[in-house]
Amino acid sequence: MNLTDDEKRILDGGDGAVARKCMEFLVAYGEVAGAEKLVDIDGTVDLHPGIFWVGKYSLTREEIEELINRGEKFKVPTFANKCVNPGFIYDGWEDCGTLPDSAPGYREKCLAPLKSWIKMGMIPTFACNSYLVSSYLPSVGQHCAWVESSAIPYVNAVLGARSNFDGCFQAAYLGKVPAYDLHLDENRIATVLVECTAELKRDMDYDLFGWAVGEAVGMDVPAFVGVGKPTTNQYLKMNSALATGGQVYMYHIPGVTPEAPTLEAAFRGKKPQKTITIGRDDLRRVYEMLNYGTSDDIDFVYLGCPFYTIVDLQKAAGLLEGKKCKSPVWMATNPLTYRAAVDMGLKDIIHNAGGTLISGACCGLINGEMPESRVIATDAAKQDYYITGVVYPKKLQVRYGTMEDCIQAAISGKWKGEWR
Amino acid sequence: MTEEKIVLKGRKVIGGVVEGEALVSKKPLMGWGSLNVKEGMVVERNHPLYQIPFQGKVLVFPEPRGSGGFNGYGLTRLFGTNPAAFLYRRGNNLTVFAAMNMEVPAVTDFDRDPTEAIETGDFVRVDGDAGIVEVFKKKK
Numbered sequence: 001m002n003l004t005d006d007e008k009r010i011l012d013g014g015d016g017a018v019a020r021k022c023m024e025f026l027v028a029y030g031e032v033a034g035a036e037k038l039v040d041i042d043g044t045v046d047l048h049p050g051i052f053w054v055g056k057y058s059l060t061r062e063e064i065e066e067l068i069n070r071g072e073k074f075k076v077p078t079f080a081n082k083c084v085n086p087g088f089i090y091d092g093w094e095d096c097g098t099l100p101d102s103a104p105g106y107r108e109k110c111l112a113p114l115k116s117w118i119k120m121g122m123i124p125t126f127a128c129n130s131y132l133v134s135s136y137l138p139s140v141g142q143h144c145a146w147v148e149s150s151a152i153p154y155v156n157a158v159l160g161a162r163s164n165f166d167g168c169f170q171a172a173y174l175g176k177v178p179a180y181d182l183h184l185d186e187n188r189i190a191t192v193l194v195e196c197t198a199e200l201k202r203d204m205d206y207d208l209f210g211w212a213v214g215e216a217v218g219m220d221v222p223a224f225v226g227v228g229k230p231t232t233n234q235y236l237k238m239n240s241a242l243a244t245g246g247q248v249y250m251y252h253i254p255g256v257t258p259e260a261p262t263l264e265a266a267f268r269g270k271k272p273q274k275t276i277t278i279g280r281d282d283l284r285r286v287y288e289m290l291n292y293g294t295s296d297d298i299d300f301v302y303l304g305c306p307f308y309t310i311v312d313l314q315k316a317a318g319l320l321e322g323k324k325c326k327s328p329v330w331m332a333t334n335p336l337t338y339r340a341a342v343d344m345g346l347k348d349i350i351h352n353a354g355g356t357l358i359s360g361a362c363c364g365l366i367n368g369e370m371p372e373s374r375v376i377a378t379d380a381a382k383q384d385y386y387i388t389g390v391v392y393p394k395k396l397q398v399r400y401g402t403m404e405d406c407i408q409a410a411i412s413g414k415w416k417g418e419w420r
Numbered sequence: 421m422t423e424e425k426i427v428l429k430g431r432k433v434i435g436g437v438v439e440g441e442a443l444v445s446k447k448p449l450m451g452w453g454s455l456n457v458k459e460g461m462v463v464e465r466n467h468p469l470y471q472i473p474f475q476g477k478v479l480v481f482p483e484p485r486g487s488g489g490f491n492g493y494g495l496t497r498l499f500g501t502n503p504a505a506f507l508y509r510r511g512n513n514l515t516v517f518a519a520m521n522m523e524v525p526a527v528t529d530f531d532r533d534p535t536e537a538i539e540t541g542d543f544v545r546v547d548g549d550a551g552i553v554e555v556f557k558k559k560k
Contacts, residue, residue: 032433033516053491053517055498149487164513165488181512218448218483219510247448247485247512289466364453385465386453386487392463 018063022170025057030178039179043138045078046146047167064116073121075175082128090335090360126360127334129306145171149243150306156250160258190223193272198280204402207237207381208283214246223252223266236306244382290384293397299373301410304332305380317346319407325354326413328371335359377409424557433519433526435549440504442542443477452489460501478544479503490514494521505546
């Protein structure tokens with residue numbers, strides 16, 4: 001890699017041993033990835049707090065303390081994505097009824113290993129969709145280092161900033177990241193034209209569309225026509241499914257997303273390498289794959305993947321108001337939206353119906369922790385597909401549908417959702 | 421008796437030389453919730469490699485898919501369940517991190533699709549530094 005004089009000095013230990021170790025990681029990573037240089041992060045970092053991508057380049061607690069004692073901070077605005085430490089829940093743990101530790105103070109226990117990161121300047125958003133509540137977003141063209149399936153398409157396609165899936169302590173501390181893949185213009189150009197012939201209306205339609213496209217294009221950069229103007233909730237579903245059914249990190253919606261004022265601009269005037277059509281039959285095929293349980297008796301309902309927005313919570317609380325659930329239902333959001341839901345009385349409505357509002361965690365993240373279940377229901381392709389592997393070797397079936405289908409199942413204990 | 425031998429040329433990800441039997445997936449591999457790190461096998465429902473151990477095998481696949489938990493492939497090293505080599509058609513930062521953690525020979529960006537040229541059971545010699553993969557086809 002070609003390093004600047006400043007970067008060479010850091011690598012030679014001129015800024016201390018910890019900075020050198022961080023630079024060693026970025027250089028080793030960049031070389032394996034085929035990057036020619038590092039780029040300064042002028043946007044933001046979004047990282048999984050408390051962990052490092054590559055074990056041998058991990059910093060010890062003492063090394064981080066050393067930085068803090070010297071008054072050092074992350075060089076760029078750095079947000080906490082979801083925390084993957086086992087059992088991490090920010091709010092609602094005391095209502096889950098399954099955790100062995102439901103004592104007050106559980107949150108402090110969860111936060112203890114992350115205190116040093118917060119002292120470094122990490123903003124404790126603790127959400128898979130931290131970008132929705134961060135109060136600070138990168139702008140078009142800025143270089144970032146983010147993580148998370150739904151977030152990477154969001155930062156690249158929707159915001160028009162530039163990020164690979166590599167947010168980490170080292171990038172936040174040095175304010176640099178290897179310049180390759182989505183940092184470079186040529187890798188952001190659409191190569192596959194996706195013509196959607198199905199009418200996408202419900203949030204679920206975007207979830208199914210995202211999965212179908214991901215499966216069909218893998219890591220390619222698609223341009224979508226016929227998908228309308230997705231709402232925030234629809235972007236969340238589509239983006240998480242694009243990066244679960246496949247690994248789409250960048251796409252264009254001509255006339256909607258910032259790097260594609262027109263279809264021609266999405267392809268930079270080149271011809272698509274291939275064109276695919278996604279129709280209603282494709283959505284149905286994905287729906288059948290996700291909604292595969294053989295029993296209609298629902299033991300548990302999980303909602304909030306990606307974490308529910310305040311608009312989702314308003315809708316869900318509206319469906320639950322005055323009702324009593326036969327099946328336990330957990331609804332997950334991010335910690336800041338949780339506060340809003342408390343203030344608006346939504347948490348109480350959900351609670352009074354027998355539901356549980358949690359923040360900062362989902363079932364998959366907390367190792368499949370959930371009420372004893374054979375069949376669960378969810379409205380998220382991502383959670384649906386991963387959860388069976390998370391609880392392996394336990395057997396679990398999943399019913400999949402809209403938020404309404406899932407809440408009806410929670411109230412009645414029976415699955416009545418069907419393709420329509 | 422002559423053996424059919426195919427040579428693939430690719431780009432080094434991680435160096436080193438190793439030989440072993442191939443385990444090939446035509447379907448992309450996922451990490452989080454789809455991989456049992458301790459037992460070294462895919463537990464993704466609907467996957468052709470479901471519950472087939474890959475420990476010590478030359479693992480060949482088209483590309484990663486899904487979550488950053490793909491790095492679980494790298495963590496197999498901690499449990500000794502890791503493959504002997506990691507060969508893939510195309511990758512991104514997730515395959516990079518997994519390969520850096522796994523510390524076994526890894527090659528990508530081949531002159532032909534490795535999931536077409538290599539079949540499960542073929543004997544494979546991987547030279548990570550040179551980016552050369554020699555494939556000795558299994559007897560039919």
